[in-house]
Amino acid sequence: MCNYMKIIQRDTLNLEMNAACDIKFTYTAMHGVGYSFMIQAFRAANFKPFIVVEEQKDPDPEFSTVKFPNPEEGKSALNLAIETADKNSSTVILANDPDADRMAVAEKQSDGEQGWHIFNGNELGSLLGWWCWHSYRERNPGEDLNNLYMMSSTVSSKLIKTMASIEGFQFFETLTGFKWMGNKTAELQKEGKKVIFAFEEAIGFMCFTAVLDKDGISAAVRAAEMVSYLSTKGMTLMDKLQDLYSTYGFHISNNSYFLCYEQPVIEHIFERLRNFSGSADTYPTSLLDGKYEIETVRDLTTGFDSSQPDNKAVLPVSKSNQMITFTFKNGLVATLRTSGTEPKVKYYTELCASPAEKNVEVVKATLEEMVAAIVEEFLQPEENGLIARSN
Numbered sequence: 576m577c578n579y580m581k582i583i584q585r586d587t588l589n590l591e592m593n594a595a596c597d598i599k600f601t602y603t604a605m606h607g608v609g610y611s612f613m614i615q616a617f618r619a620a621n622f623k624p625f626i627v628v629e630e631q632k633d634p635d636p637e638f639s640t641v642k643f644p645n646p647e648e649g650k651s652a653l654n655l656a657i658e659t660a661d662k663n664s665s666t667v668i669l670a671n672d673p674d675a676d677r678m679a680v681a682e683k684q685s686d687g688e689q690g691w692h693i694f695n696g697n698e699l700g701s702l703l704g705w706w707c708w709h710s711y712r713e714r715n716p717g718e719d720l721n722n723l724y725m726m727s728s729t730v731s732s733k734l735i736k737t738m739a740s741i742e743g744f745q746f747f748e749t750l751t752g753f754k755w756m757g758n759k760t761a762e763l764q765k766e767g768k769k770v771i772f773a774f775e776e777a778i779g780f781m782c783f784t785a786v787l788d789k790d791g792i793s794a795a796v797r798a799a800e801m802v803s804y805l806s807t808k809g810m811t812l813m814d815k816l817q818d819l820y821s822t823y824g825f826h827i828s829n830n831s832y833f834l835c836y837e838q839p840v841i842e843h844i845f846e847r848l849r850n851f852s853g854s855a856d857t858y859p860t861s862l863l864d865g866k867y868e869i870e871t872v873r874d875l876t877t878g879f880d881s882s883q884p885d886n887k888a889v890l891p892v893s894k895s896n897q898m899i900t901f902t903f904k905n906g907l908v909a910t911l912r913t914s915g916t917e918p919k920v921k922y923y924t925e926l927c928a929s930p931a932e933k934n935v936e937v938v939k940a941t942l943e944e945m946v947a948a949i950v951e952e953f954l955q956p957e958e959n960g961l962i963a964r965s966n
């Protein structure tokens with residue numbers, strides 16, 4: 576067994592439990608490189624072989640069976656995996672992107688009418704973060720939590736931050752992109768600290784430290800192990816997610832983007848927000864005519880951060896990337912930024928509710944209303960000719 580697979584095995588909490596697991600997993604490599612590694616990794620963690628999506632198991636530069644070979648782009652990328660799973664009475668799908676550094680999970684819901692739930696990156700980050708915390712604690716009970724870290728990018732869900740504040744371990748936030756989290760992990764390790772999990776909403780996960788980067792193979796094995804564990808408790812992934820919400824409060828996100836190929840238009844959008852009342856650093860102060868008030872603004876293009884005593888942002892500033900975060904009084908955090916890799920203006924929003932709020936529909940309705948207003952008032956898609964995401 577190669578060293579990487581030995582680490583996968585070492586990080587496995589319970590080999591006997593996995594051997595006894597009777598949940599059927601379906602796996603797709605999305606026409607990429609993951610298949611042979613997943614076979615080995617499943618074996619290393621003592622799982623029975625998974626069902627593979629035959630048409631997508633080998634590298635194919637044409638990605639012949641999918642419109643976008645990116646499990647992050649929504650349901651259509653998983654159509655064939657869902658068909659395969661249904662044919663084989665399999666209830667959990669594990670999917671890598673073609674270079675197998677990211678991972679998606681779908682679960683068949685027990686209420687047949689609900690069909691398959693494809694977990695978004697924030698939901699998976701919350702679940703995998705919990706699993707890494709749970710398995711680490713099982714193996715290291717009573718260990719000093721001052722040296723134990725999880726991290727996520729600043730545009731990802733804050734559920735593991737809430738978890739850290741309640742459970743007592745440490746949380747660190749970085750800029751978008753795994754280089755920040757990988758480097759921070761290496762830095763913390765040099766100081767003798769332990770990092771057990773890092774993630775970003777773009778379905779990138781570092782479960783323990785087999786690789787100091789996002790890694791779709793180890794993440795898929797850890798997800799399977801979490802499913803295996805939960806099944807011994809009569810629970811599904813969805814049940815566990817609801818359980819996390821009831822402990823830590825609903826953390827509901829809504830992320831999307833517009834395409835924009837005109838650099839001056841992008842600059843106009845962000846400059847308008849920076850000069851909202853006609854002079855510099857006068858950002859919007861509310862949404863919907865004062866209905867939702869903004870508490871603080873952080874602009875990582877200029878370095879302004881009204882939440883800091885000296886108004887200076889803590890995270891690194893880059894003049895060549897547009898990125899503004901608005902924190903609202905009701906707990907919504909919204910970031911607008913330009914992608915570093917594609918012609919997109921992205922928005923990331925999350926409403927973190929208190930555990931006392933038990934009605935998710937209330938949270939969802941508020942989030943929906945606020946996101947619609949952020950898009951209309953801040954991005955102004957019609958005036959700016961932004962191209963809506965197609966799905």
Ligand SMILES: O=P(O)(O)O[C@H]1O[C@H](CO)[C@@H](O)[C@H]1O
Pocket residue numbers: 751752753775777779913914915916917921
């Ligand atoms: O938004 P851009 O800069 O394109 O970055 C994207 O590229 C990375 C892909 O995993 C993630 O960090 C994602 O957010």
